[in-house]
Amino acid sequence: MTVYPSGESGGIADPVYLRVRERIRSEILSGVFPPGSRLKSADLSKRYKVSQMPIREALQMLQGEGLVTVLPNRGASVRAVDNRFIENMYDIRGVIDGLLVRRACKLMNDSEIFELHGVQAKYEEAAGAGQLDASLELNKEFHHIIYVAADNPEAMSMLECHWGLVDSLRRTFGFGQERIQEIISEHRQLLRALDRRDEELATRIALLHCEQAKADLLRQRENALGADPGKLRNIRKGRTA
Amino acid sequence: MTVYPSGESGGIADPVYLRVRERIRSEILSGVFPPGSRLKSADLSKRYKVSQMPIREALQMLQGEGLVTVLPNRGASVRAVDNRFIENMYDIRGVIDGLLVRRACKLMNDSEIFELHGVQAKYEEAAGAGQLDASLELNKEFHHIIYVAADNPEAMSMLECHWGLVDSLRRTFGFGQERIQEIISEHRQLLRALDRRDEELATRIALLHCEQAKADLLRQRENALGADPGKLRNIRKGRTA
DNA sequence: AAGTGGTCTAGACCACCTT
């Protein structure tokens, strides 16, 4: 028996095109397919031992995530995951998150805010104990509750679509020393703003939260690349594999 | 010889999955497939006389536009294009547009702003002469120049992805009497803010511009549905065709 | 346990780029 974890591709993704999507994404992020390289369906077909169609689908979805570019009759190529790309992603994230938090602030009832406090408590516990997986999950849950309350499924799916990418980056580069404490503090500030129903403040904090996350991720990435210079630049605009 | 009109699917879309996408989109918007109805690839396959794979692709893309929902192993269904949906779309549009205008305000050089003035002049001319197609096109060009200058291709493609939908809605419901004059006025205000490099003001105007567009479209739609009540509610949660 | 309908495969087809 296979169970889908409530709509997201969070756990074990059953259909081939979803599994292929995961593999391609992780291989792009780990540098197997360098920026600019072309992703030919025939190659990938041999590599993953599946036919071309699921690969096409996976590539389309990855285009939705911003990781690849697909042109009609011309195939797919890897979008460069450089500082600019990460900044762009987080800038988008920031404004949409702000939008959703603003609306959530208007629409959430007290019991939902109470639930949020509970998740935050569990998050602080897991983060304090240094459990990365659990805290990533709880962090996701924290924001998810807000997104659902904002009652804008279109915006929510945009954000959650990018979450896969952000998650992968986080698992690759980790968090800075003090970032966890900052996250906790920012979440607390957000909770306070929600408690007071202060839309302006809540929106501002959400934006700031994304700015800080962006800055931290860029720092972490800078460090990782500085320490291990060959890691993501093995080939410049090279062949597929 | 077939020529692609500069990357967008603006003109004649060659590959089957793009043509199918256009047809499904227009049939959803014209009410052939009512909200909530399931889109079965086998049915569509017979209807359009193509095999299932291009249809799958088209549905995936339409999911990206927000028009349909696709669940793994469970197929696609039509997202309700109701007031809430339109509001959500324009809310997203507003914040991303704001983001791009803010950055464009920082990054644009004088010649680009000059070009913008030129497009605006042509827009006012076409709009004054009541040329709907030309003015829609020039309006698109106006915003496109700003988006390109903002140097955030990820955000730009999100916006332009939704443009197809907005365009279809506009062609269906048209503009309100005074809306064209408002657009001209709002564009002029935006130009003035850009001339002065006033980021805050420019961002605020961009947001307002989207709010007004949203309000106008909702009014137009309300009128159309009021005048012709059966048009989009022929079936409630009905079968496919 | 059968049925419906989504997914995958292999190979043919055809658009675009190179010579």
Added chain:
DNA sequence: AGGTGGTCTAGACCACTTA
């Protein structure tokens, strides 16, 4: 023209839903 590689088709396969 030839080659590469994206796209399309038909049918088999298999997951999920009905009875």
